[in-house]
Amino acid sequence: MYKHLFLEGPIQKGKSTLLREMLAPYMDEVGGFSSQRLLDSQGKTIAYRIGCAGNTSLTAPFHDNYDGIFRIITRRGTALKYPDVFDNEGLTYLTQNTGKKLILLDEIGGAELLNYKFRNALYNVLAGDIPCIGVIKQEVKAKFMSATAGYEKTLLSYNKELRNSLIHKYNGRIFQFKRNDAALRQEIEVFLCGIFMTE
Numbered sequence: 001m002y003k004h005l006f007l008e009g010p011i012q013k014g015k016s017t018l019l020r021e022m023l024a025p026y027m028d029e030v031g032g033f034s035s036q037r038l039l040d041s042q043g044k045t046i047a048y049r050i051g052c053a054g055n056t057s058l059t060a061p062f063h064d065n066y067d068g069i070f071r072i073i074t075r076r077g078t079a080l081k082y083p084d085v086f087d088n089e090g091l092t093y094l095t096q097n098t099g100k101k102l103i104l105l106d107e108i109g110g111a112e113l114l115n116y117k118f119r120n121a122l123y124n125v126l127a128g129d130i131p132c133i134g135v136i137k138q139e140v141k142a143k144f145m146s147a148t149a150g151y152e153k154t155l156l157s158y159n160k161e162l163r164n165s166l167i168h169k170y171n172g173r174i175f176q177f178k179r180n181d182a183a184l185r186q187e188i189e190v191f192l193c194g195i196f197m198t199e
Contacts, residue, residue, distance in 0.1 A: 002173045004126065004166060005191045006105075006136040007184075009177030015135045016058055016106050018177070022188050023104065023133070026196050027054050031097030032104035032132070033090065038062040038069070047072040050090055050112075053104040070111070083111065086118040094121040102195055103130050109137030111151055113158035122162075126170040131195055133188075136163065136174060 007015045016034070023030055034056040038047035041061075049068040064072075070085040090112060097103055103125060113119050126132060142159035145151045166172035175184055 001191075001194060002171050004132040004170060004172035005188065006108075006132075006134050006166065006172060006174045007177045008136050008138050008174055010138075011141070013177065014179050015177045018185070018188070019104070019106065019133065019135070020058065022185070022192060023102075026102065026192065029099075029101040029196065030054060030104050031093070031100035031102070031130070032106075032134070033093035034058070034104060034106045036060055036068075038066065045073070050085060050093065052093060053106070081111070083115055086112045086115040090115070090118045091121055094118070094125050097125075097130060100130060102192075103132045105132050105134035107135035107137055109142060109159045109162055110145065111155065113162065114152055114155060119158065123165070126166065126172070132172075133191070136166070139163065 007019070009015055030053050032053040033050050034053050036049050036051050036056050037045045037059045038049060039059055039061060040046045045059075047062055047069055048071045049066050050070060051068050060066075068085055068089045070082050072080040072082075074080060105122075105125075108122060112122075137159060139156070139159055142156050146153045146155045163174065167174065175187065178184065
């Protein structure tokens with residue numbers, strides 16, 4: 001059996017929603033982090049933040065006093081980036097998982113990999129004793145971010161390295177997400193049962 005399970009697929013199609021639904025009975029024993037979309041009064045995403053896996057909803061109304069905001073989209077359409085978040089709040093969520101049976105990483109493979117401390121901590125988590133579940137950014141999305149969103153071109157190589165290491169070094173699996181995929185749901189259920197239903 002593999003140690004880590006990750007989903008990939010187009011954005012806002014239900015990957016994180018599925019994981020939240022299936023993890024709900026176990027959240028007290030889950031560490032890690034979740035990415036949250038912050039919405040304006042019309043329901044449009046205008047910012048992103050990182051929060052504790054156990055109590056961070058997928059979306060919330062935008063407030064600029066939130067901790068963990070790493071990207072804000074201005075009215076002009078430009079992006080304000082706050083990468084230090086990953087080396088502060090991000091490191092906390094990666095390293096404070098004592099007593100947890102599972103670590104949620106939702107999501108990895110994007111801008112956070114440009115931060116050396118966070119990247120190293122992430123690899124330490126994957127090499128550690130606690131299994132992980134989460135969402136990993138598609139390679140094509142990392143390529144798009146490097147080409148058009150103002151992120152360093154090394155982002156794509158970091159994404160490729162992470163995906164390769166996850167599979168070949170850390171005994172992980174990456175599954176292509178499809179909405180209403182009964183086989184994938186069963187795969188996740190078996191994975192979770194192997195963690196939470198055994199001593």
